[in-house]
Structures are given as C-alpha cells and as structure tokens.
Amino acid sequence: MWFRNVDTVGFTPDCVDLSIDSCNLVHMSTTSSSTSLHSSAHGTDVAQPPAGTVLQGIPAVAGVQYAPVIRPGSRPHVDDAPTGSDIEESDRPGEVSRFTAAAAAVADRLRERAANASGAASEVLATTAQLAQDRAWIAATEKRIGDGNPAVRAVTGAVDQFVTMFTQLGGLMAERVTDLRDIRDRVIAELNGLPEPGVPVPTVPSILCAEDLAPVDTAGLDASLVVALATTLGGPTSHTAIIARQLGIPCVVAVDGLDAVAAGTMIMVDGSVGTVTVSPDEAVATQAVEVARGEADLAKSWNGPGATADGHVVAILANVQDGAAARSARETPAEGIGLFRTELCFLNRSTEPSVDEQAQIYGDVLDAFDGCKVVIRTLDAGSDKPLKFVGHPDEANPALGVRGIRIALGNPGILTRQLEGIAAAAKKTGHAPWVMAPMIATPAEAEAFATETRAHGLVPGVMIEIPAAALLADRILEHVDFLSIGTNDLTQYTMAADRMSAELATLTDPWQPAVLALIAMTAKAGVAVGKPVGVCGEAAADPQLACVLVGLGVSSLSAAAAAVSAVGAKLSQVTLAQCRQAADAALATATAADARAAASAVLA
Structure with a gap:
C-alpha cells in the first residue's frame, strides 16, 4: 500500500498497489540473507587479515567466544536471469501452478519451523512465511510466467523489480532488499529440486560470519554449535542481534573488514566491546573466554x-x-x-x-x-x-x-x-x-x-x-x-x-x-x-x-x-x-x- 503511486515499469496497477498484504514486504527486519558470500569465498584477491588483526564493529550481545569461522552455504546462481526459450502458451498455466506450489512449500516449511520455535524466533519465522506468499510479488511473478518466462526466470525478474524499487526509495525500504532475495533463493531452490539454502550445521562449535543474515537463518540456530555471530551489516537492534540475545550467544554487527576473513579461520568475538580478532594468540583468547564464562556462570547463579x-x-x-x-x-x-x-x-x-x-x-x-x-x-x-x-x-x-x-x-x-x-x-x-x-x-x-x-x-x-x-x-x-x-x-x-x-x-x-x-x-x-x-x-x-x-x-x-x-x-x-x-x-x-x-x- 505504501507504493501505490510508484511508477514501476512492467507492473499493472494491481501490482503497484501492494495493498495491506504486501506490507509484509516492508515489515521484515533488515537482518537478511547473505545473498553474496564474502569475497574470499569467491576466490577474489581480497587479502586475509594478518594474525592478530582486530576488526572493530558494534557490540550487540556481550560475551566472548573463540572458534573457527563458518559462513552461509552457497545459494542459487541468480545474479543474471536464467537463459532459455520461452514456454509455450499452453504450458503456462502449469508453470504458474509449479511456481505457486514452490512458494507455498517454502511458506509451509517456515510456518512449521515457527510453530516449533518460541519468542522472537517464532515471530520472524512466521513473518518470513507471510513474505513468501505475499500477493504483490506472487502476482508479479505470475504475470511474467503468463508472458512466457519459465518460473525461475520469472521469480528472478519479479524480485529484481521490487529490489530496484526499494533501492531507489532508499532508507528503510532499501533495507528490505535482502529479505526478498532470501525468499527468491528458497523458492528457486524448491523449483530446481535443490536443498533449501541457509546456514550449515557445523560439526564443532563455530562462529557464524556473514555479510548479513536472514531472520530465518538466525531463528533456527543451535546455540551449542553456533557459539557467536558476527556480521558486516546490521545494527544493534536488528533481528540478528535480538535473536542472538535470546540464544545467549555473543554478537557483533557492522564489523569493518569481516568479509575478508575466510571460513575455517580461528577468530575471537568479543560482544562486550564489539571486536573480532583474527587468528589471535590461542592462550590469550582461551583466557578471555574463561573470564567471560566465569561472568556468565555468575549470571546463571x-x-x-x-x-x-x-x-x-x-x-x-x-x-x-x-x-x-x-x-x-x-x-x-x-x-x-x-x-x-x-x-x-x-x-x-x-x-x-x-x-x-x-x-x-x-x-x-x-x-x-x-x-x-x-x-x-x-x-x-x-x-x-x-x-x-x-x-x-x-x-x-x-x-x-x-x-x-x-x-x-x-x-x-x-x-x-x-x-x-x-x-x-x-x-x-x-x-x-x-x-x-x-x-x-x-x-x-x-x-x-x-x-x-x-x-x-x-x-x-x-x-x-x-x-x-x-x-x-x-x-x-x-x-x-x-x-x-x-x-x-x-x-x-x-x-x-x-x-x-x-x-x-x-x-x-x-x-x-x-x-x-x-x-x-x-x-x-x-x-x-x-x-x-x-x-x-x-x-x-x-x-x-x-x-x-x-x-x-x-x-x-x-x-x-x-x-x-x-x-x-x-x-x-x-x-x-x-x-x-x-x-x-x-x-x-x-x-x-x-x-x-x-x-x-x-x-x-
């Protein structure tokens, strides 16, 4: 409803009027999926910070942890619209049904996870489920399929149009962009028969680092395995920080230079002062964790x-x-x-x-x-x-x-x-x-x-x-x-x-x-x-x-x-x-x- 007067190429009036339902598109928190992995994950020439480098961020949740870095798993390659022939007109209704079924499946999984969660985690999962079936982007995708685009290409194009709109509006709206991309990635994975993208489950206690995190990803974390969070984006009152607080794990946001830290690197996150130390001295880091653990034990008592x-x-x-x-x-x-x-x-x-x-x-x-x-x-x-x-x-x-x-x-x-x-x-x-x-x-x-x-x-x-x-x-x-x-x-x-x-x-x-x-x-x-x-x-x-x-x-x-x-x-x-x-x-x-x-x- 907030974009009724936005002139968006390719949208019918009904699609431009996002209506009450599509307020979900702007309700989601800015803590969103890491749609592009950090530069070192792509093999670019960004140098790994030297051992002992202290990266400064904003403290979000107090505590200290020392563990290896893990990063979100790869997502569907959707930077460019998929190529391929348009689908025949007679096949388009079936392609629309295939798309709506995929979006519904994503939403159903999110609702199930919301039902099994509590507090802030349940809230953000339920809201993401709403976003997955928001009628504005669903209608925009169906229109593209009706014009002959295969479902994956239609999903990508429709989301890209909303992304362009939100980016141009700036401010709070621009912060919703990665939420939309997160839903796009999940629906495309469903259409292609691939596992749902998201945060990997580590085999040892690890620290999750990302450009940013989807509410869905943070809501489903196991605090015994993901022992701290650090993000390049986000703020101290973002859903990532709020859920980290609910889980009781340290969190630092808006960390400058974090993207260059490769998966597997040992780091120390200090959520009290807002720092991430790359490859710190093991003895020093272990001592810091012990001190923080002592404070945490005192809190528990x-x-x-x-x-x-x-x-x-x-x-x-x-x-x-x-x-x-x-x-x-x-x-x-x-x-x-x-x-x-x-x-x-x-x-x-x-x-x-x-x-x-x-x-x-x-x-x-x-x-x-x-x-x-x-x-x-x-x-x-x-x-x-x-x-x-x-x-x-x-x-x-x-x-x-x-x-x-x-x-x-x-x-x-x-x-x-x-x-x-x-x-x-x-x-x-x-x-x-x-x-x-x-x-x-x-x-x-x-x-x-x-x-x-x-x-x-x-x-x-x-x-x-x-x-x-x-x-x-x-x-x-x-x-x-x-x-x-x-x-x-x-x-x-x-x-x-x-x-x-x-x-x-x-x-x-x-x-x-x-x-x-x-x-x-x-x-x-x-x-x-x-x-x-x-x-x-x-x-x-x-x-x-x-x-x-x-x-x-x-x-x-x-x-x-x-x-x-x-x-x-x-x-x-x-x-x-x-x-x-x-x-x-x-x-x-x-x-x-x-x-x-x-x-x-x-x-x-």
Missing part, C-alpha cells in the same frame, strides 16, 4: 531480586510478546513483565480479534506472572509492523507517520476495544496490569490516553520514544502514573538515523551521549514527583549500560528474558554510587565509544 550491591532496589523485568514467551520468562529471575508487545500477537490476523479473544491473550500473560508487575503496551502498529486490519494510510515516511497511538485517531474503536479486552482479562485473572501507549509526543496525547485508560479501571502510562516527550516528561507525568523509555526508537529519532540501517549503526548505538542525556532528563522528572521511570528498549539488556541507566535514575529495567540474569548479576556487583559515577562519566563524553569506555572504567 543470580536469582534476584534486582538490587545494587548496597541494596538500591531496581526491578528486573522481561519483554514478551505472548503467553508462551511469558511462561518461558517465568523460568528466569524476572520479577514481572516490563513490556508486553501486544501487536506481535496480531501480525498474521486479517481481521481484528474480538474483545473476548484479546482478553484470553492478555490473560495468558497475566496468569504467567500472577501477582507480579505486568506492563501491557497498546498496539504499536505501523511503520515496520503493519497490521492488516488497521488500514494504514499511504505514507512517504511511515516511521514518521501514523503509527502507535496515532492510529487511534483514525480508528478510535481499536484502542477502546483493546482496553476493554485488557480490562476483561484483569477482571477474570484478578490481576490489574499497567497499560502504556506508544509514540506519545505531547502532554495532551498523554492526558487523553490516561483518561480513557482510567475509565476502564487500569493504570495509565506512556512510552518515551520521541525526543519531544523526553523534553516534556515533567508535564506528561502530570497526567500518567509511570513512564517507560523505548531506547530503540528514542535513539533513532534523536540521531535522525534508521535503527535498521547498517551504514548508520554507530549513530544508533544507545550509548550515544545525546540519548543518555534525554534518558537522564526523563528519569529526573520521574524522581521529582515520585513516579517510576523504566527502560524497556534493548539498552536494558546491556549489563554495563543497565548500570548507567540506574545511575541516571531509572527505576526498572526490562529486557529479553535471556538477558535478565546477566543484567541482574552485574547490578548486584556494583554500588549505586558507582552507577551514578559511571552515568556522569558517560554523559561527559562526546561519542558512544567514549561513553562506553568511560563507564566501563568505573564499573570494572
């Missing part, structure tokens, strides 16, 4: 509750997207749910769930954390998370358009029915959750949301994701009972940098001092009136940054369930005074790297 070494209480909570994830989080020391992403339950729905259906979904999460704090976020749809039943408008820049609470302006019933569902779940379970709205920009918006939320007997709060909201946090707190800082969006809006862009990964690092300054301002406003201010973005999953956030005045931290123990364990080793000193040190710097180094020196 931490049972909560959250507090600094001198007893300053900090609630350590989990982020979830459904009842299954909540039940899994319950097995960790998480003290509650700091972010229930309700929209992720509805991504595959073509119609809005009824109030009763919603009540059941919300009740599952409340039951999992009976008697504990649970914060439910109302639908954060739009931008990269379109919902079919919402009716998103055509927008040149969806990330700055009608998303989050703004959807309620044109669809007031959606918010009302969601609040009714939450209230019904609260009544049934006897557990009253807190409810917060995303994308609040003004005190007036906060007041309107709070009024309607209280009318349903619920506790209102809002997300601080927009710099304007951080700047006016004191006035917003006049209307709501709590704030929760979404550092992913706050960072991208503060730095004017797409958080999914690999080229801008250094700008979208949550350690950016400008972002920390806005967090400090927000937390200070909460302290002044005695109202809680939490952080539920990915920044809360970084143990070092978590200490800084506490030093800034944040009262709770909510992260992926897999990160809860590491965050809690780190906080238990430092005093509140150290956290405050680290925060002051980070705020006094001018770059994210300097902020990280300054805080680490205090917290070491």
Whole structure:
C-alpha cells in the first residue's frame, strides 16, 4: 500500500498497489540473507587479515567466544536471469501452478519451523512465511510466467523489480532488499529440486560470519554449535542481534573488514566491546573466554531480586510478546513483565480479534506472572509492523507517520476495544496490569490516553520514544502514573538515523551521549514527583549500560528474558554510587565509544 503511486515499469496497477498484504514486504527486519558470500569465498584477491588483526564493529550481545569461522552455504546462481526459450502458451498455466506450489512449500516449511520455535524466533519465522506468499510479488511473478518466462526466470525478474524499487526509495525500504532475495533463493531452490539454502550445521562449535543474515537463518540456530555471530551489516537492534540475545550467544554487527576473513579461520568475538580478532594468540583468547564464562556462570547463579550491591532496589523485568514467551520468562529471575508487545500477537490476523479473544491473550500473560508487575503496551502498529486490519494510510515516511497511538485517531474503536479486552482479562485473572501507549509526543496525547485508560479501571502510562516527550516528561507525568523509555526508537529519532540501517549503526548505538542525556532528563522528572521511570528498549539488556541507566535514575529495567540474569548479576556487583559515577562519566563524553569506555572504567 505504501507504493501505490510508484511508477514501476512492467507492473499493472494491481501490482503497484501492494495493498495491506504486501506490507509484509516492508515489515521484515533488515537482518537478511547473505545473498553474496564474502569475497574470499569467491576466490577474489581480497587479502586475509594478518594474525592478530582486530576488526572493530558494534557490540550487540556481550560475551566472548573463540572458534573457527563458518559462513552461509552457497545459494542459487541468480545474479543474471536464467537463459532459455520461452514456454509455450499452453504450458503456462502449469508453470504458474509449479511456481505457486514452490512458494507455498517454502511458506509451509517456515510456518512449521515457527510453530516449533518460541519468542522472537517464532515471530520472524512466521513473518518470513507471510513474505513468501505475499500477493504483490506472487502476482508479479505470475504475470511474467503468463508472458512466457519459465518460473525461475520469472521469480528472478519479479524480485529484481521490487529490489530496484526499494533501492531507489532508499532508507528503510532499501533495507528490505535482502529479505526478498532470501525468499527468491528458497523458492528457486524448491523449483530446481535443490536443498533449501541457509546456514550449515557445523560439526564443532563455530562462529557464524556473514555479510548479513536472514531472520530465518538466525531463528533456527543451535546455540551449542553456533557459539557467536558476527556480521558486516546490521545494527544493534536488528533481528540478528535480538535473536542472538535470546540464544545467549555473543554478537557483533557492522564489523569493518569481516568479509575478508575466510571460513575455517580461528577468530575471537568479543560482544562486550564489539571486536573480532583474527587468528589471535590461542592462550590469550582461551583466557578471555574463561573470564567471560566465569561472568556468565555468575549470571546463571543470580536469582534476584534486582538490587545494587548496597541494596538500591531496581526491578528486573522481561519483554514478551505472548503467553508462551511469558511462561518461558517465568523460568528466569524476572520479577514481572516490563513490556508486553501486544501487536506481535496480531501480525498474521486479517481481521481484528474480538474483545473476548484479546482478553484470553492478555490473560495468558497475566496468569504467567500472577501477582507480579505486568506492563501491557497498546498496539504499536505501523511503520515496520503493519497490521492488516488497521488500514494504514499511504505514507512517504511511515516511521514518521501514523503509527502507535496515532492510529487511534483514525480508528478510535481499536484502542477502546483493546482496553476493554485488557480490562476483561484483569477482571477474570484478578490481576490489574499497567497499560502504556506508544509514540506519545505531547502532554495532551498523554492526558487523553490516561483518561480513557482510567475509565476502564487500569493504570495509565506512556512510552518515551520521541525526543519531544523526553523534553516534556515533567508535564506528561502530570497526567500518567509511570513512564517507560523505548531506547530503540528514542535513539533513532534523536540521531535522525534508521535503527535498521547498517551504514548508520554507530549513530544508533544507545550509548550515544545525546540519548543518555534525554534518558537522564526523563528519569529526573520521574524522581521529582515520585513516579517510576523504566527502560524497556534493548539498552536494558546491556549489563554495563543497565548500570548507567540506574545511575541516571531509572527505576526498572526490562529486557529479553535471556538477558535478565546477566543484567541482574552485574547490578548486584556494583554500588549505586558507582552507577551514578559511571552515568556522569558517560554523559561527559562526546561519542558512544567514549561513553562506553568511560563507564566501563568505573564499573570494572
């Protein structure tokens, strides 16, 4: 629907109107398949970095691992459209059927894998399955077959047209290109009777390196064999990083020079500082791994509750997207749910769930954390998370358009029915959750949301994701009972940098001092009136940054369930005074790297 007015050669009007269904084409994360292997895999003359070379990237998931490199397996050779004669007109319906069957088979396998996965892995697999059967590219391929192209050539040509369109649009759209190519490769493999492309299963613990990785590939990793990830592209909040965090394996993204490192090379990945060391001294690397393992063991032994070494209480909570994830989080020391992403339950729905259906979904999460704090976020749809039943408008820049609470302006019933569902779940379970709205920009918006939320007997709060909201946090707190800082969006809006862009990964690092300054301002406003201010973005999953956030005045931290123990364990080793000193040190710097180094020196 976002490309209705794009002039694309060869597309009929129906194909140009990508419609609601084809929002899936732009929903996928930018973490995508490595469609071209690193240069050394092709035998080009890029030199292997000398032993001891330290490649710098962006830290995504803390930890250290030392192991040989593996790289994604080869994919179908589709750089050029396949040659060959056009097919006879009488054979074209059969060729269309062969193509649609291949696309359906790919989608079915992805759905099966989604059903057997959980959390973020299940989400990205299900979304990729939707992409495999998106009607826009399916229709474009069928049209090409109808013109006489064999299925493989038609698939390649259709995807290439979308790739050209997305590349020209740039920004968030350009980041979807490799997702499309990943689906293309899987469908072509199915058409040709070849094994589905993807990440090889190593026989020994290995480190997966790639230009970039498909959500499908990262979602299916075995953490006992793939012990770390490093990518040339990607950002700290990409799906690759998020799933690495869920798996509990170190991850470094946006690594300059990584493509030249050949498969089989021994490397050390340090996800805490964002480095990849090529052929390091074995004794040094082994010692670093042992130290990191000791820290990980300490984290595993931490049972909560959250507090600094001198007893300053900090609630350590989990982020979830459904009842299954909540039940899994319950097995960790998480003290509650700091972010229930309700929209992720509805991504595959073509119609809005009824109030009763919603009540059941919300009740599952409340039951999992009976008697504990649970914060439910109302639908954060739009931008990269379109919902079919919402009716998103055509927008040149969806990330700055009608998303989050703004959807309620044109669809007031959606918010009302969601609040009714939450209230019904609260009544049934006897557990009253807190409810917060995303994308609040003004005190007036906060007041309107709070009024309607209280009318349903619920506790209102809002997300601080927009710099304007951080700047006016004191006035917003006049209307709501709590704030929760979404550092992913706050960072991208503060730095004017797409958080999914690999080229801008250094700008979208949550350690950016400008972002920390806005967090400090927000937390200070909460302290002044005695109202809680939490952080539920990915920044809360970084143990070092978590200490800084506490030093800034944040009262709770909510992260992926897999990160809860590491965050809690780190906080238990430092005093509140150290956290405050680290925060002051980070705020006094001018770059994210300097902020990280300054805080680490205090917290070491």
